[in-house]
Amino acid sequence: MKMVVAIVRPEKYGEVKDALKDRGVTGMTFTPVTGRGMQAGVKFTNRVGEFMIDEIEKVKIEIVVEDDSKVPCVIDTICQAAKTGRHGDGRIFVLPVESAVRISEWEPEPMKEAQNTEGN
Ligand SMILES: Nc1ncnc2c1ncn2[C@@H]1O[C@H](COP(=O)(O)OP(=O)(O)OP(=O)(O)O)[C@@H](O)[C@H]1O
Numbered sequence: 001m002k003m004v005v006a007i008v009r010p011e012k013y014g015e016v017k018d019a020l021k022d023r024g025v026t027g028m029t030f031t032p033v034t035g036r037g038m039q040a041g042v043k044f045t046n047r048v049g050e051f052m053i054d055e056i057e058k059v060k061i062e063i064v065v066e067d068d069s070k071v072p073c074v075i076d077t078i079c080q081a082a083k084t085g086r087h088g089d090g091r092i093f094v095l096p097v098e099s100a101v102r103i104s105e106w107e108p109e110p111m112k113e114a115q116n117t118e119g120n
Pocket residue numbers: 007033034035036037038039056058086087088089090091
């Protein structure tokens with residue numbers, strides 16, 4: 001099981017979300033973030049001079065993919081939707097995930113034990 005963390009342009013995240021839904025990927029978390037990449041920000045010039053903005057707005061998308069073999073498809077889908085070909089398109093990181101719990105399906109231990117003994 002893996003966590004795909006994608007940091008994309010805010011104006012692209014709607015397309016990314018739709019493309020993932022088309023591939024059957026529905027569960028995900030979106031967070032507005034700021035950050036900087038290899039260029040350490042974006043350089044602007046005005047009449048006062050040059051200045052850097054190093055807190056650039058992006059959207060972070062976190063998707064836990066239970067089937068590892070689906071990770072390349074998720075990455076391709078995100079890239080296809082998010083790529084402009086210019087610096088600042090974003091980054092994707094893949095992390096291992098130990099476990100996942102769906103809270104609505106969780107039951108306290110005594111109930112689990114009772115269910116197990118019912119079958120005996
Ligand atoms: N090494 C990193 N660790 C954590 N977050 C990162 C890292 N690199 C980039 N990010 C995040 O990704 C966002 C987008 O980065 P960006 O697309 O500029 O990456 P880049 O490596 O500079 O690639 P490019 O050359 O295409 O701009 C950053 O604003 C930051 O939030």
